[in-house]
Amino acid sequence: MLLYDTVISWDFSPYIFMILEIMHKIDTKKTIFALMSISKILEKDILSREDIITLLSSRDKDRTLLFKKSAEIKEQIIGKKVWFRGLIEFSNVCSKDCLYCGIRKGNKNLKRYNLSDEEILTAAKFAYDNRYGSIALQSGELESPIIADRIENLIFKIKDLSKGELGITLSVGEQTREIYQKWYDAGAHRYLLRIEATNESLYRKIHPENKKHDFRRRMECLKSLQDIGYQTGTGVMIGLPFQTMDDLASDLIFMKEFNIDMCGMGPYIEHADTPLIQYAADLLPLNERFDLTLKMIALLRIMMKDINIVAATALQAIDPIGREKAIMIGANIIMPNITPGRYRDSYKLYDNKPCTDDSAEDCQSCLEARVSLVDTEVIYGEWGDSQHYDKRRKSI
């Protein structure tokens, strides 16, 4: 008690400047030490789990060093370039009930749509006429022979209308190996299937517990896609409820070990009509989810220098120049939405999805201007394949 009284009644004023100076020196020393250690980590050829977590937690100057490094690698390996994939969200009908997704089967506050073949082909023709190298066909997940035949037929027709020139990426969820093969043989050559979360227990928390939402099956699907010969893309959501830094480090390590060719990852953004909304109050603030996503992209660019990385649209839902920031620090693919405007409002995977009232033409001119602002060139008329894929295939 006596000691406590002495300490609080002691007059610090004569010493205050001395104390502040000592504190400042300690702080400066700490900063120099941290900078040194971040620089050392960034020089390593292989990052450990601890290194990844340190970099994901970096702030201020450390964070700047991370972004500088990833931007340098992008410029050196890929160049200051981006390629477009015209995104056609051709149906929001889905048989699954992922707990985070706005178009899940259980959401009844939604008008379901399914574009006609003609509408899809018109959108593909728009991409071709505007010299986009590729398109991406995305939808909710449905497994049926009719759907499989329909998609095969569309691939033939898209190849036909573009004289074989348009590259085709598919993102239509889990299917059998035979169906993946059928679409590959028809001419699709890239597939995007996000693993969503590589920690199985986290995966189970964000999906219903049933056979339709089976982590192992999703992994097997990714393996089949890779075995068949697709440029294989995966990714995760960042800032999910229950997710830890260690989970995010595991996600990056998984992508490296699985040897993916492409990655599309973005911030998790809550949707009011989904079960996960109950955890909204526990989530990281949106700006922190955004920042973590940029760090994940930067780290992946450092760890896998020659893969294709998408600047996800969800980034723009948080920051109006979110995609451009992602391009500056490592992403090299943008997916301009070329879905006919009147359907876009019904493909809301998350709240505040941007550009839902734009047309395909609006998206193109807007994106081109945005990309040039960050001193990057849009490459037209090329597929923009993953360099990693070419090297991987040659080494098989």
Ligand code: SAH
């Ligand atoms: N049905 C297919 C493709 C369409 S969904 C599939 O699931 O693979 C495309 C992606 O949207 C999903 O992989 C998921 O990562 C993302 N997504 C869904 N809901 C989201 C949300 N609330 N916030 C951010 N991304 C979301």
Ligand code: SF4
């Ligand atoms: Fe369907 Fe894909 Fe949404 Fe899951 S994430 S509910 S599979 S659209």
